[in-house]
Amino acid sequence: MTNNALSALSRRTQEAHCQVLERHKTFQSALSRYGKLLDKRYRLDLDSVGDAAALHGTEQSMLEAVCLHFLVHGQFDLADKLIQESVVDVPAAARENYVQLFEILTPLKERNLAPALSWAQANTQLLADRTGRQLEFALHRLQYLHLLSTGDVQAAVAYARAHFSRFGFEHLKDIQRLMGASLYASRLESSPYAGMLGDQPWLDVERLFREEYCAALGLPSDSPLYTSIAVGTTAIPSIIKMSQVVRTNRTEWTQQDELPVSIPMPDAVRFHSTFVCPVSKDYGTPENPPMRLPCGHVIGHESLMKxxxxxxxxxxxxxxxxxxxASQAMRVYF
Ligand SMILES: [Zn+2]
Structure with a gap:
């Protein structure tokens, strides 16, 4: 290679190096601006919305929530270990009830309905008071479809005769459809009743059983940890916005244990009905109870007095x- 060619090559290399450096510089400055913009745009100053002091003295409740989380998910070894190693106050009866729940759900997952049916039959009254025997019918319905899908039409029809008549009043339409399905027993998958088969009805019944069982025994069917996180993540955007408004307006959020705005929550995580006075927006308390006026409208006692x-x-x-x-108003109890 001649000297000229060598110096040309070196010049080109140097030029390319400079270009790379230049691009790198542009990229770096854009990147650092981007990071700052992200921080500015999505500033999550959770310190200003949280109240660390509120968590003092809640260690016990947290341990209970963790222990219940294990029980709800059938992780009994972990729950027992936690109960052993800390002083968690989870009643032995609650543990036993969850153990029984999994003794029913495990066979149900393997398509054995017998334990679920015998529990539902032993608790007919309890279930009837709650949801009008919906669970019991759902279990019989699934057992019938299970028999039908095995091709044993006679057994399926005999099962229907033995169990469906009691539900004729509430579930007549569904029973008619179920009986219609028996005509296609040899080719259910390609019949108009194919939608009744598959995994989904089993999953639906499993969910229904878990909910009904837990409600009947007064136990949470979802983990309290999961519920807290679901409620927290739904509420946090509103709480952040609210704390910004409070800061901008230089007002103070003085109400203890109460939010100055209502945050809508899905029905599944609503546990208590509360009355809010439509005039003052105060929550009803024993000192400030809801009062019904002769016209039927309800306001808080303090608003009534004002x-x-x-x-x-x-x-x-x-x-x-x-x-x-005021003397015509009557106290309302929810
Ligand atoms: Zn009125």
Whole structure:
């Protein structure tokens, strides 16, 4: 290689090196700006919305929640170890009830309905009071379809005769469809009744059984840890927004143990009904209970006292043209 060629090559290499350095610099500065922008845009200052002091003295409840989480998921070894190693106050009866639940759910997963049916039959009254024997019918329905899918039409029809008649009043339409399916027993998969088969009905019955069993025995069917996290993650965006508004307006959030805005939650995580006075937006308490006016509208006791000037004057209902006096209002119990 000549000297000229060598120097040309070295020049080109140097130029390429400079270009790479230049691009790297542009990229780096964009990247650092991007990081700062991300921090600015998605600032999650959870310290300002959380109250670490509120967690003091809750260690026991947390241990209980962890222990219940293990029980709800059938991890009895872990739950027992936790009970042994710490002082967790989980009643022995609750543990036994979850053990029994898994003694029923495990065969159910293997398509054996007998333990679930015998539990439902032993607790007919309890279930009828709650959901009108929906679970018992769902189990018989599945047993019938199971027999039908094995091709034993006679056994399926005999099963239907023995068990469906009691449910004729509430589930007539469904029973008619189930009996229609028996005509296609030899080729159920390609019949109009194919949708009744498959894994889904088994999964639905398993979920229904778990919910009904736990509700009947007063146990949580979902892990309290899972429920807390689901509620927390749903509520946190509103709480962050609210704390920003409070800071911008320089107002203070003074209510103890209470949020200044209501945060909508799905029905599955609502456990207690609460009354909120539509005038003052205060929660109902034993000192400030809900009061029903003669027109049917309900307001808090404190609002009633304010409007009526402590029962000195008649006043107009805040929601309709009716007039009333405080003494005409009646306390409402939820
Ligand atoms: Zn009214």
């Amino acid at each position: 409007l009526s000037n402590h029962d000195q004057t008649r006043f107009k209902c805040p929601y309709c043209p009716s007039e009333a006096s």
